Amino acid sequence: xxxxxxxxxxxxxxxxxxxxxxxxxxxxxxxxxxxxxxxxxxxxxxxxxxxxxxxxxxxxxxxxxxxxxxxxxxxxxxxxxxxxxxxxxxxxxxxxxxxxxxxxxxxxxxxxxxxxxxxxxxxxxxxxxxxxxxxxxxxxxxxxxxxxxxxxxxxxxxxxxxxxxxxxxxxxxxxxxxxxxxxxxxxxxxxxxxxxxxxxxxxxxxxxxxxxxxxxxxxxxxxxxxxxxxxxxxxxxxxxxxxxxxxxxxxxxxxxxxxxxxxxxxxxxxxxxxxxxxxxxxxxxxxxxxxxxxxxxxxxxxxxxxxxxxxxxxxxxxxxxxxxxxxxxxxxxxxxxxxxxxxxxxxxxxxxxxxxxxxxxxxxxxxxxxxxxxxxxxxxxxxxxxxxxxxxxxxxxxxxxxxxxxxxxxxxxxxxxxxxxxxxxxxxxxxxxxxxxxxxxxxxxxxxxxxxxxxxxxxxxxxxxxxxxxxxxxxxxxxxxxxxxxxxxxxxxxxxxxxxxxxxxxxxxxxxxxxxxxxxxxxxxxxxxxxxxxxxxxxxxxxxxxxxxxxxxxxxxxxxxxxxxxxxxxxxxxxxxxxxxxxxxxxxxxxx
Numbered sequence: 103x104x105x106x107x108x109x110x111x112x113x114x115x116x117x118x119x120x121x122x123x124x125x126x127x128x129x130x131x132x133x134x135x136x137x138x139x140x141x142x143x144x145x146x147x148x149x150x151x152x153x154x155x156x157x158x159x160x161x162x163x164x165x166x167x168x169x170x171x172x173x174x175x176x177x178x179x180x181x182x183x184x185x186x187x188x189x190x191x192x193x194x195x196x197x198x199x200x201x202x203x204x205x206x207x208x209x210x211x212x213x214x215x216x217x218x219x220x221x222x223x224x225x226x227x228x229x230x231x232x233x234x235x236x237x238x239x240x241x242x243x244x245x246x247x248x249x250x251x252x253x254x255x256x257x258x259x260x261x262x263x264x265x266x267x268x269x270x271x272x273x274x275x276x277x278x279x280x281x282x283x284x285x286x287x288x289x290x291x292x293x294x295x296x297x298x299x300x301x302x303x304x305x306x307x308x309x310x311x312x313x314x315x316x317x318x319x320x321x322x323x324x325x326x327x328x329x330x331x332x333x334x335x336x337x338x339x340x341x342x343x344x345x346x347x348x349x350x351x352x353x354x355x356x357x358x359x360x361x362x363x364x365x366x367x368x369x370x371x372x373x374x375x376x377x378x379x380x381x382x383x384x385x386x387x388x389x390x391x392x393x394x395x396x397x398x399x400x401x402x403x404x405x406x407x408x409x410x411x412x413x414x415x416x417x418x419x420x421x422x423x424x425x426x427x428x429x430x431x432x433x434x435x436x437x438x439x440x441x442x443x444x445x446x447x448x449x450x451x452x453x454x455x456x457x458x459x460x461x462x463x464x465x466x467x468x469x470x471x472x473x474x475x476x477x478x479x480x481x482x483x484x485x486x487x488x489x490x491x492x493x494x495x496x497x498x499x500x501x502x503x504x505x506x507x508x509x510x511x512x513x514x515x516x517x518x519x520x521x522x523x524x525x526x527x528x529x530x531x532x533x534x535x536x537x538x539x540x541x542x543x544x545x546x547x548x549x550x551x552x553x554x555x556x557x558x559x560x561x562x563x564x565x566x567x568x569x570x571x572x573x574x575x576x577x578x579x580x581x582x583x584x585x586x587x588x589x590x591x592x593x594x595x596x597x598x599x600x601x602x603x604x605x606x607x608x609x610x611x612x613x614x615x616x617x618x619x620x621x622x623x624x625x626x627x628x629x630x631x632x633x634x635x636x637x638x639x640x641x642x643x644x645x646x647x648x649x650x651x652x653x654x655x656x657x658x659x660x661x662x663x664x665x666x667x668x669x670x671x672x673x674x675x676x677x678x679x680x681x682x683x684x685x686x687x688x689x690x691x692x693x694x
Contacts, residue, residue: 105157105417105418105421105527106152106153106157106160106221106222106414106417107153107417108149108152108153108218109413110142110145110146110149111649111652112460112463113145113214113217113218113463114141114142114145115647115652115656116463116464116467116640117141117211117214117467118138119639119640119643120464120467120468120636120639120640120643121210121467121468121470121471122471123138123141123208123210123211124138126138126208126210126471126474126475126478129474129475129478129479130478131474131477131478132206132208132474132478134206135200135205135207136206136207136211140207141207144196144207144211145211145214145215145218148193148215148218148219149218151187151191151193152218152219152221152222153222155184155187155188156184156188156219156222156223156226156227157221157222157223158180159178159180159181159184159223159364160222160223160224160225160530161527161530162178162179162180162364163178163181163223163225163226163362163363163364163365164225164361164363164364164530164534165363166178166180166364167364168181168305168356168363168364168365168366169356170353170355170356170366173304173352173353173354174304174353175304175305175306175353175356175366175368176306177305177306177307177364177366178364181226181307181364182306182307184223184226185226185229185259185307186307188230188259189258189259189260189308193215194230194233194234194257194259195257195258196211196212197209197211197212197215197234198212198234198237198241198257202241202249202253202257203253203254203257203258204257208470208471208474209471209474210467210471210473210474212470213402213403213406213466213467213470214467216231216234216403216406216410217406217409217410217413217463217466218410220406220410221410221411221413221414222414223364224362224365224407224410224411224534224535225362225363225364225365225534226364228301228302228362228365229262229301229302229307229308229365230259230262231400232262232263232264232265232301232302232400233259233261233262233263234263234399234403235263235265235397235399235400235403236256236263236264236265236312236314236396237253237256237257238395238396238399239314239331239383239392239393239396239399240252240253240256240263240312240314240333241253242392242395243331243384243392243395244333244383244384248333248381248383251339252312252333252335255309255310256312259308260308260309260310261308261309261310261311261312262302262305262307262308262310262311262312263311263312263313263314264300264301264302264311264312264313264314265300265314265393265396265397265400266281266297266300266303266313266314266316266334267297267316267393268297268298268299269281269295269296269297269298270296270298276316276326276329276390276393277325277326277329279316279317279318279329280295280318281293281294281295281296281297281315281316281317281318281372282294282295282317282318283317283318283319283330283332283380284319284320284377285319285320289381290379290380290381291317291319291332291379291381291382292373292376292377292378292379292380293315293317293332293334293372293373293377293378293379293380294372294373294377294378295372295373296354296369296370296372297315297369297370297372298369299357299541300367300368300369300370301365301366301367301368302365302366302368303366303367303368303370304336304352304353304356304366304368304370305366309337310335310336310337310345311335312333312334312335312336313333313334313335313336314331314332314333314334314383314393314396315332315333315334315372315380316329316330316331316332316389316390316393317329317330317332317380317389318330319386319387322386322387326390327387327390328387329387329389329390329393330382330386330387330388330389331382331383331384331388331389331392331393332381332382332383332389333380333381333382333383334372334378334379334380335349336348336349336351337349338379349378349379350372350373350374350375350376350377350378351370351371351372351378352370352374353366353368353369353370353371354369354370354371355368355369356368356369357369359537360533360536360537361530361532361533361534361535361536361537362533362534362537397542398495400542401495401496401498401499401542401543401548402466402469402470402495402498402499404499404503404538404541405462405466405469405498405499405500405502405503405538406466406498406502407506407535407538408462408501408503408504408505408506408507408535408538409459409462409463409466409502409506411506411510411531411534411538412455412458412459412462412505412506412509412510412535413459414531415510415528415531415532416452416455416456416509416513418513418526418527418528418531419451419452419455419512419513419516419517419528420443420452422516422517422526423441423442423443423448423452423516424441424443425441426441426442427439427440427441427442428440428442429442429445431444431445432446442516448516451512451515451516452516453659453662453666454509454512454662454666454667455509455512455513456659456662457637457659457660457662457663457666457667458505458509458663459509460637460640460656460659460660461633461636461637461663461667462502462505462633464633464636464637464640465494465497465498465501465502465629465632465633465636466498466502468636469491469494469495469498472487472490472491472494473487473491475487476488476491489559489564490564490568492556492559493552493556493559493564493565493568494632495556496548496549496551496552496556497625497628497629497632499542499543499545499548500539500545500548500549500625500629501625501629501630501633502538503535503538504539504545504626506535506538506539507532507535507538507539510528510531510532510535511532513528513531513532514528514529514532545622545625546622548625549618549621549624549625550618550621552621552624552625552628553606553617553618553620553621553624554610554614554617554618554621557603557606557607557610558607561607562603562604565599565628566600566603568635569596569599569600569603571635572592572593572596572631572634572635572638573593573596575592575635575638575639576589576590576592576593576596576638577589578638578642579638579641582641582642584657584661585638585641585661585664587664587665588638588641588660588661588663588664588665588668591634591664591665591669592631592634592635592638592664592668594669594672595630595631595668595669595671595672596631597672598627598631598671598672598674599627599628599631599671601675601679602620602624602627602628602674602675602679603628605620605678605679606620606624606678609681613682615681615682615686616681616682618682619681619682619685620677620678620679620680620681623678624674624678626671626674627671627672627674627675627678630668630670630671631668631671633663634663634664634668634671637659637660637663637664637668638660638664640656640659640660641656641657641664644656644657644660
């Protein structure tokens with residue numbers, strides 16, 4: 103066993119009362135495959151497996167690490183054993199199309215499974231996470247023959263998946279991709295080039311690795327408009343559809359990283375011996391659009407990592423705070439040391455973590471459920487769900503990964519000097535989550551996406567309509583005993599977010615630098631306000647819990663958020679509306 107206890111009561115409550123998973127069962131997309139009553143027993147079994155099988159491998163990933171040996175990537179023995187058992191469970195197939203062996207559950211249930219796995223071992227979880235993103239892209243854009251050939255074994259995890267975007271000269275600038283794809287004449291292409299930052303691009307846990315690769319065909323236009331997506335398996339399939347001849351793909355190195363040591367981040371070379379064989383996924387020049395299917399999936403999953411590692415670290419810090427005795431708390435017997443949990447500053451650290459974890463779970467699960475609804479409804483309802491889901495993606499990804507850094511740092515603070523010592527385990531969580539704000543589009547890129555693409559939807563109507571809903575919610579919350587101050591703060595925070603939104607809409611088109619200068623504080627502001635609304639929901643549905651202590655704890659968590667965290671949003675208004683002058687007032691030389 104490990105120090106991880108799956109927070110099933112919290113997960114079930116958010117699924118039922120915030121994400122409203124029961125309503126998804128009534129939609130045509132899920133009516134024949136999903137019964138909401140199945141959610142709890144399925145997740146209970148997943149939780150048992152993750153706590154007993156996967157979580158104990160977490161330290162091995164950090165200390166034994168994954169190693170590169172003459173082109174082969176060797177994972178810890180415990181990873182291989184756990185992955186074999188994971189494949190046998192078929193948990194990875196639960197939220198996918200039954201046509202290819204999936205369970206037909208909503209994506210929000212798949213996200214709950216991801217949370218449990220990521221808390222258990224983030225480095226291990228990245229292999230199934232990337233595979234599920236690849237499945238999503240193939241399911242949406244490949245032809246039927248390709249789906250039938252690859253999806254069944256990708257769903258189980260027998261075959262893992264990757265996405266190959268970045269190149270040494272390109273980084274996050276995908277339009278600079280230079281990998282080439284030359285037609286062979288039989289529908290296949292020879293792929294040549296190098297890709298970097300490829301998570302689980304090579305490893306020894308799965309039978310085959312299915313790479314989704316962005317490349318340029320002859321005569322392709324420059325930039326992102328000239329990119330095509332290809333499926334390039336590590337092993338070419340034989341006549342029976344099984345892994346056969348090794349494709350011309352090799353791992354030339356893996357990165358030495360701050361954290362997630364068990365997850366290999368690979369440099370892959372395609373075509374050292376003439377060309378790796380690949381087949382186009384979708385039409386020529388649609389690669390960037392197709393890859394965004396996978397990237398949006400991955401961005402939500404990365405945001406989930408902020409939640410999952412914060413939860414795991416919080417549990418560790420809470421246990422230590424209950425056991426560690428130091429100083430004498432106010433009111434305690436003089437000369438008798440008190441558990442540090444009795445000291446106000448430690449309580450503030452714990453309450454801040456607990457409240458933000460509740461808020462993040464509400465945000466991530468709402469985002470996932472909204473994606474489910476966007477794919478299940480029709481007409482205006484579907485459009486509204488798609489717009490709201492699109493708005494929430496950069497908030498989920500960036501806010502939650504920023505918070506992952508902040509909250510795991512708080513855990514180290516609770517441990518004091520012992521948190522800085524590797525043996526306690528707290529430092530690993532801090533190191534592991536640091537990458538979340540960087541990959542799948544840095545949080546700065548997410549903020550630019552928010553003000554450049556998401557805010558302009560319907561002329562700002564998606565954001566402003568939601569803020570209007572929060573005003574209504576604040577009035578409803580004000581009628582609840584003890585929540586009047588929270589309600590006032592929600593109304594004030596929504597007003598500040600409305601002012602920031604209006605300023606960006608008025609100034610962003612004429613001065614893009616001004617909008618980008620305020621984009622990161624705006625993302626933090628809007629994310630905090632949206633979470634404030636979700637925590638108001640949590641407060642108002644808390645009494646639906648059958649356990650009175652659980653209900654009372656949720657109300658306190660929501661109240662703490664509304665009274666002590668939500669007011670920080672209004673303080674960001676000045677940073678959002680300051681413009682870019684101060685940022686560029688100093689020359690690069692003056693900054694030196």
